[in-house]
Amino acid sequence: xxxxxxFQRRFQADLIAGxxxxxxxxVRRQAGLAxxxxxARAMLVEGLADNxxxxxxxxxxxxxxxxxxxxxxxxxxxxxxxxxxxxEFPDFLRRLLPDEAEVxxxxxxxxxxxxxxxxxxxxxxRWAEDASIDWxxxxxxxxxxxxxxxxxTNADLxxxxxxxxxxxxxxxxxxxxxxxxxxxxxxxxxxxxxxxLLAALAAGQRFGPACDASGADSxxxxxxxxxxxSAGLVVPRG
Amino acid sequence: xxxxxxxSLYGLGLRRPHxxxxxxxxxxxxFVEVVSENFMVDGGRPAHVLARVRHHHDVILHGVSxxxxxATGLDAAYLARLRQLADAVEPLWVSDHLAWTGIDGVNxxxxxxxxxxxxALAIVARNIHQxxxxxxxxxxxxxxxxxxxxHASCMSEAQFMAELVARTGCALLLxxxxxxxxxxxxGRDPADWLDDIPWPAVRQLHLAGPSAGADxxxxxxxxxxxxxxxWALYAEVRRRAGPVAVMIERDDDIPPLAxxxxxxxxxxxxxxxxxxx
Numbered sequence: 001x002x003x004x005x006x007f008q009r010r011f012q013a014d015l016i017a018g019x020x021x022x023x024x025x026x027v028r029r030q031a032g033l034a035x036x037x038x039x040a041r042a043m044l045v046e047g048l049a050d051n052x053x054x055x056x057x058x059x060x061x062x063x064x065x066x067x068x069x070x071x072x073x074x075x076x077x078x079x080x081x082x083x084x085x086x087x088e089f090p091d092f093l094r095r096l097l098p099d100e101a102e103v104x105x106x107x108x109x110x111x112x113x114x115x116x117x118x119x120x121x122x123x124x125x126r127w128a129e130d131a132s133i134d135w136x137x138x139x140x141x142x143x144x145x146x147x148x149x150x151x152x153t154n155a156d157l158x159x160x161x162x163x164x165x166x167x168x169x170x171x172x173x174x175x176x177x178x179x180x181x182x183x184x185x186x187x188x189x190x191x192x193x194x195x196x197l198l199a200a201l202a203a204g205q206r207f208g209p210a211c212d213a214s215g216a217d218s219x220x221x222x223x224x225x226x227x228x229x230s231a232g233l234v235v236p237r238g
Numbered sequence: 239x240x241x242x243x244x245x246s247l248y249g250l251g252l253r254r255p256h257x258x259x260x261x262x263x264x265x266x267x268x269f270v271e272v273v274s275e276n277f278m279v280d281g282g283r284p285a286h287v288l289a290r291v292r293h294h295h296d297v298i299l300h301g302v303s304x305x306x307x308x309a310t311g312l313d314a315a316y317l318a319r320l321r322q323l324a325d326a327v328e329p330l331w332v333s334d335h336l337a338w339t340g341i342d343g344v345n346x347x348x349x350x351x352x353x354x355x356x357x358a359l360a361i362v363a364r365n366i367h368q369x370x371x372x373x374x375x376x377x378x379x380x381x382x383x384x385x386x387x388x389h390a391s392c393m394s395e396a397q398f399m400a401e402l403v404a405r406t407g408c409a410l411l412l413x414x415x416x417x418x419x420x421x422x423x424x425g426r427d428p429a430d431w432l433d434d435i436p437w438p439a440v441r442q443l444h445l446a447g448p449s450a451g452a453d454x455x456x457x458x459x460x461x462x463x464x465x466x467x468x469w470a471l472y473a474e475v476r477r478r479a480g481p482v483a484v485m486i487e488r489d490d491d492i493p494p495l496a497x498x499x500x501x502x503x504x505x506x507x508x509x510x511x512x513x514x515x
Contacts, residue, residue, distance in 0.1 A: 004357055005309035008341045008350075015346055026353075031453035032385030032423065036348055043347040076344045080303035080316050081275040118279035144280065183283040 015040050016076050044072040047082030048089060052110040055093075057162045059103065067096065083118065086111060102169040105155035109187065112147040112178035116185040119145025122232030136208030139237040140201045146179040146233050148199045156189055175199055179233055192216070194224045201234065240331055240376050240409045240441055246509055247330075247483040248502050249298070256495045257287055263294035265495065267502075269330060271485055274301040277327075278319045292327055298442070298483070299329045303345060306365045306379070307338030307352040317372040324373060330483065331441065333378035333411045334369075336362070336399065353388035354398040359405075362398075366406040378441055380411040383419040383448070383458030395420070396434035403439040410435070412479075413444035414472045415464070415487075419456045428471055432478060440479045445472060445505060446487040461490035464501055473508050481513050 007026070014022045018041065020033040027033065045068040049056050056064045071092050077085045090111055094104035122143055127133075142148065154172040161167040175195025178187045190198065197214040201207065211221050228234045249269035252260060259265055270291050277288045291297065301320065304312065324332055337349035352358045370376055379402060381395060393401070402408055412435065421428040447462030464472075464486065486501045 002309055002357065002361070004353070004355075004361055005341065007353075008309050008338060011350065012341055012344060012346065015348075015350075016344075026388055026390065028387040028389065029424070031455060034453075035385040035451060035455060035457065036350060040346045040348040047347070076340075077347060078343050078345060080313070080319075080345060081278065082347055083276070083279075116282075118282045118284055121281035121285075145282075180282060183286055 016073065018073065041069060041072055043082065044077060044085065045069060047077070047085040048072070051083065051086045051114050052089060052107050054159050054162045055103065055107045055110050058106055058158065067093065070096075083114065086114075100169070102153040102155045102158055105149070105151050105153050106159055108149050109155060109159050109176065109178070112149060113185040113187065115147065116145040116178055116180040119180060122146075122180060124232055125229040125235065127236060128229050136206065138207040139204055140207065140234040141204070141237050142202045143179075143232050143235050145185075146177070148195070148202050149176045149178065150174075150199070151176055156187060159187075177233075179231060181231065192220065194220075197221065197224065198228070198234075204237065239407050239439070240378070242438070243441065243481040243483065246481045246506075246513055247296075248506055249295075249483060249485045250495075250498055250502065251300075251485060251487055251489070252287075252291060253488065253492050255492050259495050260294070261287065261290050263290075265295075266499070267295060269296040269298055269483060269485075271298040271300050274299040274320055274323060274332070275303050278323055288327065297327050297329045299324055299327065299332045300380075301332065301334035302349070303339055303347070304334035304369060305339040305345075306334060306336060306362055306369070307350070307358065308341050308365070309338075309358075309361050310341055312365050312368050312372075313343075314372070317369060321373050324375065331378050331409070332373055332375060333380055333442065335380045335382050336395070336402075337382045349382045351382070351384045351386045351388070353390035354393050354395055355388075355390045356392065359393075359398060359401055363402055363405040366402060366408050370406065370408070377406075377408045378411040379408050380413050380444070381416050381420070382413075383416040383423075383456075385423055385455060385457075387424055394431065394434055396431045400434060400436045403436050408439075409441045410439045411442040411444065412440055412475065413446070413487075414475055415444065415446040415448060415468050416458060418468050418471055419448050419458050422456045429474070432474060435478075437478050437480070440482060442483040442485070443472070443475060443479070444485060444487050445501075459490060460487050463493075463497075464504075469504070469508070472505065476508050476510055476513075 014020045018037055024030050048068040090104045090107035093107050097103050152173050154170050156176050158167050175190045176187050193214050193216040200210040247268035249267045252270050252272045277284050335349050340346050417428050445464045446460045447464050448456040449459040451457040484505045486498050
């Protein structure tokens with residue numbers, strides 16, 4: 001290993017730990033060390049604040065920043081852009097705030113919308129016009145940028161109400177679909193079995209058995225499928 | 239090496255509050271500089287915005303995560319994605335900083351300093367060669383604002399950059415504010431820095447404003463107008479440089495576009511008559 005690599009590993013470890021005192025002997029003036037410890041953490045917290053804007057609003061700046069700093073100290077960024085930073089933040093919040101389930105679910109919604117923002121442009125599903133498709137055996141997956149969130153709370157309503165209307169958290173189990181329409185990320189709660197069926201399909205179940213298991217009538221399933229295809233939400237696996 | 243410009247160019251960075259104005263296509267600029275990483279995405283609004291901006295303006299791709307100073311080499315996936323973007327945009331050029339941002343797959347998103355040693359020189363030159371090969375185009379290297387100087391350094395930053403130019407054929411992006419900030423932080427005369435720069439390699443200038451930090455340090459915040467000491471240094475730079483691309487960098491507390499255009503006019507007025515078309 002070259003000496004510079006060794007030094008950079010030490011520098012980086014100390015930077016993540018928030019104290020560059022360990023490399024003080026290598027520099028001429030130590031005041032600059034604090035600039036980097038502050039800047040590196042500030043960048044990550046700023047990135048999280050940008051990616052989880054509604055979560056930030058719900059928690060308040062002080063609480064959010066404290067949680068973001070804790071997250072940053074154990075979860076360094078590994079992407080070339082801060083827009084990708086925070087994939088594990090919803091799970092981190094779920095572990096730290098087990099009695100406030102709406103917080104982690106708000107964060108999961110923020111994150112799914114963020115992912116949809118820069119995903120590949122959705123395409124109308126021309127593949128479904130192929131008459132030779134064996135629909136019974138067909139396995140589907142969600143298109144890039146689309147996501148299914150299993151919520152236990154009304155986090156979707158809280159998200160939509162921020163910042164204008166205060167709304168109390170409440171139990172509200174169900175599925176929320178996130179996707180992009182044109183340039184705009186969207187979400188909607190799915191009702192009447194649509195969520196369960198789409199989640200089963202997204203998990204890789206074959207189309208026919210999944211439809212049978214859903215218990216929904218064929219007219220409802222046809223309507224849902226038409227909506228998924230026209231929005232480019234599902235594509236065949238493999 | 240990127241060919242010398244035949245006339246100076248004046249531009250701004252593309253920032254979110256000004257997107258609408260840029261989409262209209264009526265902003266009087268020679269070029270628009272974009273942060274490469276913000277557009278290394280698969281689709282959506284960023285790709286749409288960049289395509290529209292490119293329709294009206296020349297574009298410069300300015301990166302913050304290439305990490306040219308990383309001792310273990312560059313991220314090949316990053317370079318491949320940047321190559322894809324550059325091939326689509328056909329920018330005037332691609333630039334990044336003389337700094338490292340992380341090692342072993344971590345990105346601090348901070349421009350971290352390197353010692354100006356012979357070992358570091360060999361590593362950065364190797365990395366620049368790798369980047370230029372994979373991107374299929376020469377790079378511009380920008381001097382960063384620095385807050386640390388290392389005992390291991392055996393040459394000045396400007397001498398280090400001159401060596402990189404000689405070894406790799408890269409060109410230079412001089413950030414005048416960064417020269418001011420680093421000179422202030424290390425108690426040096428910025429004129430000495432200018433004396434060591436290989437001026438024929440300079441293609442672009444950045445202008446920005448710093449903020450006062452703790453312990454008497456200046457911090458490169460890009461959240462204030464260009465201050466008088468930077469304008470004074472800029473005037474000296476213009477006496478030494480040939481035609482270059484000049485831009486105002488503003489990343490925080492972003493004013494109306496009209497205010498930045500006024501600052502850019504001041505930069506235009508400082509151009510020596512001999513370089514004006």
